[in-house]
Amino acid sequence: MDNQGSKVVFRGGGFTHQSRRWVGFVVFAALLLLAEWGTRTGVISPLTLPRPSDVLQTFGELYSSGLLFQHLIPSLLRLLVGAALGASLGIGVGFLIGLFSFVRAGLVPLVAAIFPIPKIALLPLFVIWFGIDEGSKYALIAFGTFTPTVVATFAAVDNVDRTLIRMGQSFGLDWFSIVRKIVLPGAMPGILAGLRISLAIAIILLVAAEMLGAEYGIGAYILEAGSLYDLERLFAGVVILSVLGVLVSAVIGVIERRLLDWRT
């Protein structure tokens, strides 16, 4: 090397996350435009994929005929009731498992046994137990949300920094204070991360339950469209589900930002 020296090459970039929201929209828009172009020019046959603009039109008709809300409202209600039941029970049981070794010894094997059962297989059982109407749908969604929430919650409780709990004890805080002020907030990140997954599962089960027997609901709508090979309506239904998924994820994102603002 000469006396001038050469510049040290920068090699420290990458491997970090930066906020690039617009990229998601660009990818989305590009795919839609591609589908629109393909179906218009005939590169993609209309039997394989519906034209995005047609799907939009179908959606518009669905809205103006008032059918949209006739399907959407019962679905949302089922999702809300089922997921709320399952998630709150799951968080409760997860806490009990995390806090008491007896409960843990008794319930962890049970949860492990229930977890891999495809919940939809149990729908007939739920119909017998809770009736053919809303009851069995609530139960199915609740049950499906329950197991992943339990697992996420007790793992989150296990992960709470023990030195903080030790600190609470050393200052003579009572047991309930330690659970409420140290364990609960400490487990919150893990619980919310688990809820993201549980709620996505809830949407899947919602549709499955509605496909197996419901007059109204997004699942019923999709099933009907599917059996008629009406791809525009099928896709309109699928888009509603995707939007629902994005909305749920966004709501959890908002909760995370509000509750977990103490994280870096």
Next chain:
Amino acid sequence: MELRLAGVGHSYAGREVLRDIDLKVPEGEIVCIVGPSGCGKSTLLRMMGGLEQPARGEVLQVGQPPQGCLNPLTFIFQDFALLPWRSVAGNVSLVLEDHPIGRDEARAMVADVLGRTRLTEFADALPRQLSGGMKQRVAIARALVVRPAVLLMDEPLSALDSQTRELLMEDLVGLWTRQPFTAVYVTHNLAEAVRLGHRIVVLSRRPGELREVVSLDKPLADRGYGDADLEVTQKHLWELMRAEAAAADAELLRG
């Protein structure tokens, strides 16, 4: 109030870590405990604070805690143990919330203690916004607010850089000079021990036994960074510990 240990010993899974410790922590004095790593210093401190039960012997508290004392035996931890979701003031008030103290009184107590630790302007900051030294000052404030009879400090300055450590030592000396407190101070840093200790207890390597108790009469406020007479004591302590530390180190290598 003072602490007395009589014949305290302990084993973990059949492995003896402490043997036959007799020790007195007199009121108003800081007792430093030094010893090679793994000799059971932290275990001993946890026993003094009731976070662990000794297998042998007993830990006694003698006399009444001072008036208004809310938590006689109070810890300051090496890793601060602050709740990251609470502000500085919230971390301090946490330890008052289970006591029957009115809201205004609690607020006054927190404000007073934050003033004493020079944290008033950071009352609303979250722990992640603070440097290590400030975090430890919050932990000190939290310990002081319960008006402890004995402060139990486990390597409180070990996670800090040496300049911050020096500043915090001055803080501790200042706090003690204004209002003498009783404390047990565990450290592996001999310089800290000779600056803060009225007595310095030297433990042997595992199983930790009492090797020697060195008394230092020089008032805390008169001790400074690199004082010649303190250096002498420090050297003496090092000679006591040197062989132990080397043996402990070799032991760890052998597993």
